[in-house]
Amino acid sequence: MLSDMAQTMKGRITAWREKRTVIAAARRGEYDLLQERAESALNDCVWQYGPDHPETGRLLAALAAVYNMQDNAGEAIPLLRRAIAIFERQGGSDCPELPAYWDELADSLAACGDHAEAEKARRTALRLRESHLGDEHPEVADTLDRLALTLKARGRHAEARGLHRRALLIWEATCGVASAEAARCLTHLASLYMEEQRFAEAEPLLERAVDAWRRSPNPDHLYAIITLACYGDLYRRTGRMAEAKGMELRAKAVMMKHVAK
Numbered sequence: 001m002l003s004d005m006a007q008t009m010k011g012r013i014t015a016w017r018e019k020r021t022v023i024a025a026a027r028r029g030e031y032d033l034l035q036e037r038a039e040s041a042l043n044d045c046v047w048q049y050g051p052d053h054p055e056t057g058r059l060l061a062a063l064a065a066v067y068n069m070q071d072n073a074g075e076a077i078p079l080l081r082r083a084i085a086i087f088e089r090q091g092g093s094d095c096p097e098l099p100a101y102w103d104e105l106a107d108s109l110a111a112c113g114d115h116a117e118a119e120k121a122r123r124t125a126l127r128l129r130e131s132h133l134g135d136e137h138p139e140v141a142d143t144l145d146r147l148a149l150t151l152k153a154r155g156r157h158a159e160a161r162g163l164h165r166r167a168l169l170i171w172e173a174t175c176g177v178a179s180a181e182a183a184r185c186l187t188h189l190a191s192l193y194m195e196e197q198r199f200a201e202a203e204p205l206l207e208r209a210v211d212a213w214r215r216s217p218n219p220d221h222l223y224a225i226i227t228l229a230c231y232g233d234l235y236r237r238t239g240r241m242a243e244a245k246g247m248e249l250r251a252k253a254v255m256m257k258h259v260a261k
Helices: 002-029 029-049 055-070 072-094 098-109 115-133 138-153 157-174 180-195 199-213 222-237 239-260
Strands: none
Touching: 029 055, 055 072, 055 098, 072 098, 072 180, 098 115, 098 138, 115 138, 138 157, 138 180, 157 180, 157 222, 180 222, 199 222
């Protein structure tokens, strides 16, 4: 019994050390090391548990994530499809991990420019999240917002606006009007109006987004730079150069805080 406990403890220590190594490599951008570790772990898992084990599916998704970090979504797509197939065989649509993998697949497909397939994957993720979590959950809002971005890329702006608005209502109700989620969604909705040159409708949304970032727990969030830059672009495109310069300087100030870290 003591030997079994020792082996268990040894395994946990090894896993802990491996996790720390992987996290450190990710922070340093050492993607070759990450890929090597992910491939080795996947091969070991297939050898030990077989190609259809849930842990094999998780490691396939982990390897896909490493490829996506390297902007190699084409390699990630078949890995994510294999992971999804494993979980669908194991637990069907009730598997709690499936929505996240469908969302990751949609992201990878969109990165490859296949927005039609990305939309299908995103709608599957949305259906599963709504089934598992209900219609008013923050994770449902996240998938709605991402689906709206996919529809925007396909030129279906009216549908995208409706989804952004629905996501915004959920986030404001669950996370607060001064949350990062609400600020990001307001920025997405404003950028949609700007693409249609509907600046008068975009401006109050950006004003709300900037105010949300200011009042949020993390006012210097990296995405706040995008909001500020978007607002600066609106000022510039409507001939207000002084205001544009001020907003761009605010964006630069937030960026410098991250560079200094």
